[in-house]
Amino acid sequence: MIDHLLCFVFMIKQSLHSAIRKHVLGLIQAAQVGDPLPTEKAIAERLKASRSTVQSVMLALQREGFIERQRGRGSFVRSKEQRIFSGTDSSFGGQILYVYPDHPSIEYILFRQLIEGQARQRQLDLAEARISRYSTYALVKELAGKLAKLKGIVISATPEVMESRNQRMLHDLGVPVVVICGEKSVYDNVFSINPDDYKSGYKNIELLVGKGHRRLAYVSNEPKDHGDSLILKGMRRALADFGLSQKSLFISPLETKQWEDSRVTAHQATREIVSGPERPSALIYHSFAGALAGVRAIRELGMEVPGEISVVANGSPSSDGAYLYPRLAYVTCSREAVVKTALDVIDGTANLPSNNIVVDVDVAEEESVKTI
Secondary structure, three states: OHHHHHHHHHHHHHHHHHHHHHHHHHHHHHOOOOOEOOOHHHHHHHHOOOHHHHHHHHHHHHHOOOEEEEOOOEEEEOOOOOOOEEOOOOOOOEEEEEEEEOOOOHHHHHHHHHHHHHHHHOOEEEEEEEEOOOOOOHHHHHHHOOOOOEEEEEEEOOHHHHOHHHHHHHHOOOOOEEEEOOOOOOOOOEEEEEEOHHHHHHHHHHHHHHOOOOOEEEEOOOOOOHHHHHHHHHHHHHHHHOOOOHHHEEEOOOOOOOOOOHHHHHHHHHHHHHOOOOOOOEEEEOOHHHHHHHHHHHHHOOOOOOOOOEEEEEOOOOHHHHHOOOOOEEEEOOHHHHHHHHHHHHHOOOOOOOOEEEEOOEEEOOOOOOOO
16 A cells, blocks of 8 residues: 555656646747746646745756746746756766757666766766757757767667758767667668567567457557557567457557657556456556556556556666566666667677667566466
């Protein structure tokens, strides 16, 4: 019972924080540079949140360069092209630049921690930058020019990063650029690293069918990319191999646009699927964050995981995942393996047949899947 409450409290806080952030960013988008923003008290009253929660969001936006806070006067809009850029005068032999979207995702924080740790083991300092929806990848060129000892760049991708003009720009920087979850690379200095998404989809079905499940649903709660189509291909191949009709898998039509909160989509899709006339015995989610939101939706409808519905996620949890109840089953490649491969590429120790790297995936059978 305590585990349930802790999970609920954590998700409620995260959802409220995201809602406040989205509200304030909307105000910024509609305003001009220098315009005042509503007071923290006014925002708290409008969104029925505590002052401390609003203050936490505003402080984060200040650190990220979106707003300027002046004591006694309030908060004001800064340039919409502002972004975090923290670089260092390298005390090591070189620097790595990590660029990631300014988006509410724990995934980027976890990758940042791993990149920093492995970079320091290789005597490399880490500089980082967040790119906003208002920015373009030309910013990477600008920021790279500020680092005198730059050895390479790691980017957690948004779809446009692998467009031809952006790939060419990244290639011309003259250092290895590794894009995590990016489309196919066509330039020598640009590399993409992806999990084996086809195998992930296959393993999802294999796990559930092996536990007796025959009515399945897939929630593609993350923004559409090439990985999602490969997951679906793997699922369909597995259904055929195990003698099941393609109609055994319902695919939610709800989609998440870039920069939207994928947990909202997962929550809504889950409620619609579970409340429908043909409730599946198991749900598969594109991401771990989506699976968490799905579990909440299932419980809101008075059901339990895995008692009435089993859940599988693509993507791995943070360290907190071990304390969830139930612990969620998932199919993924390790973040550590992805980061190691990226830094091997940058320091020249990777022996690769192609610039397009696929990392193997494994299944973690946990408490959220039951045998029926």
